[in-house]
Structure formats: structure tokens, C-alpha cells
Amino acid sequence: MKYWLMKSEPDVYSIDDLERDLDEIWDGVRNYQARNFLKSMTVGDTAFFYHSNTKPPGIAGLMKISEEMVVDPTQFDQASKYYDAKSTPADPRWHTVTVTYIETFEHYISLNELKDNFDPDELQVVKRGNRLSVMPITEAVAKRILTLAKSE
Numbered sequence: 001m002k003y004w005l006m007k008s009e010p011d012v013y014s015i016d017d018l019e020r021d022l023d024e025i026w027d028g029v030r031n032y033q034a035r036n037f038l039k040s041m042t043v044g045d046t047a048f049f050y051h052s053n054t055k056p057p058g059i060a061g062l063m064k065i066s067e068e069m070v071v072d073p074t075q076f077d078q079a080s081k082y083y084d085a086k087s088t089p090a091d092p093r094w095h096t097v098t099v100t101y102i103e104t105f106e107h108y109i110s111l112n113e114l115k116d117n118f119d120p121d122e123l124q125v126v127k128r129g130n131r132l133s134v135m136p137i138t139e140a141v142a143k144r145i146l147t148l149a150k151s152e
Contacts, residue, residue, distance in 0.1 A: 003142035004037065004047040005059070005125055006099070007133040015049045015060040018101045023066060026096045027074045028082045034134040041065045041097050048137065048145060050125065058110040059145060067098035105149040117148060 006026060008014065018024055029035055041047075045065040051057055072094040074082035087093040111126070120127035124135045137145070 002041070002045045003137040003139060004041065004045060004065075005050050005123075005135050005137050006047045006063075007050045007052040007125075009053045010051045010060075011054070014051065015101075015104050018049065018061075018063060018099065019104060021101075023098055023100050025070055025072070025098050027072045028080075029072070029094070029096060029133060030082060030084075031133065034132055035094060035096075037134045037136060038096050039069065042068055046102075046142065047099060048142075052133070056110040056112065058108050058114065059105065059149070060108055061104040062102040063099040064102055065097050066100040070096050070098055072096045107149050107151055109145065109148050113148065114145075117144065 010016075013024070026038070029038060043065055047063050047065065048059045049061045049063055051060050071089075071092045072082070074080040075084040075087040075092060075094045076089060077083055082094075084093055114123060115126045118126050118141065122141050123137065124130055124132065
């Protein structure tokens with residue numbers, strides 16, 4: 001099993017939305033490095049749900065990867081801001097995953113708290129200027145994040 005951090009703006013899709021829906025496709029990723037991370041995910045991997053572009057940004061909860069190598073349907077939708085004219089159903093450029101809700105943390109872990117507890121080499125999200133929406137996390141870092149989530 002691998003660990004990941006996946007960002008979403010809470011006004012677009014939040015941990016509360018995922019709790020309501022239980023399962024959701026993680027669509028709209030249009031960065032090749034993030035896409036490659038999505039393509040390397042496997043069923044059963046754990047992901048931290050990170051609320052970005054909010055005050056304060058931070059980790060809100062946990063989800064599991066429940067389906068891998070899902071073709072992102074937004075790439076074919078001309079009305080979508082994620083439409084990709086070069087992508088075809090026969091040769092899709094964008095794959096993603098389906099995620100399943102696990103829990104919302106009672107203790108929201110803000111970006112500042114993450115910066116206080118992790119170096120940029122350990123956790124990419126604390127690196128200045130990092131804009132990647134999907135990133136891997138080591139098991140050791142994941143365990144430390146889970147410990148922070150249980151703290152007061």
C-alpha cells in the first residue's frame with residue numbers, strides 16, 4: 001500500500017462532499033506529473049484529503065483509492081474547463097482514480113502545522129511554491145500525519 005496527498009479546493013469539492021457521496025471520481029487533473037502519480041495508484045492505497053486555496057489550507061481527512069486507471073470523462077466534454085481537444089476515447093490522455101471516504105479528522109492539520117512538523121524534503125506540500133495537486137507520501141510521514149490528526 002502507498003500513501004498520497006491529494007488537493008482539492010473546498011468550494012469545488014470538499015471532504016464533506018466526499019463524506020456525503022462516499023465515492024467519487026477525482027477528475028480534472030491536468031498536470032502531467034500529477035497524472036502520472038494518479039496512474040501509479042492502486043486499489044487500497046490511502047490518500048490524505050488536502051483543502052487548498054482556502055484559509056487555512058490543510059489536511060481535512062482520509063480516503064482510499066477504490067478504482068484505478070479510470071478514464072477522466074471531463075477531457076471529452078467540450079463544456080468543461082478540463083476539455084482536451086487532443087484526447088480521444090480511443091486514446092485518452094488523462095486517467096484518474098475513484099476515491100472512497102474514510103474519515104474527516106477531528107483535528108484539521110493546517111499548512112502551518114505541517115510546516116512546523118515536516119521539512120520540505122519529507123513532505124512536498126510544505127515546499128515553497130509547490131502547486132502539485134497529487135503527490136506521494138512515505139509511510140513514515142503518513143504515520144506522523146495520522147498522529148497529528150489525533151492530537152488536540
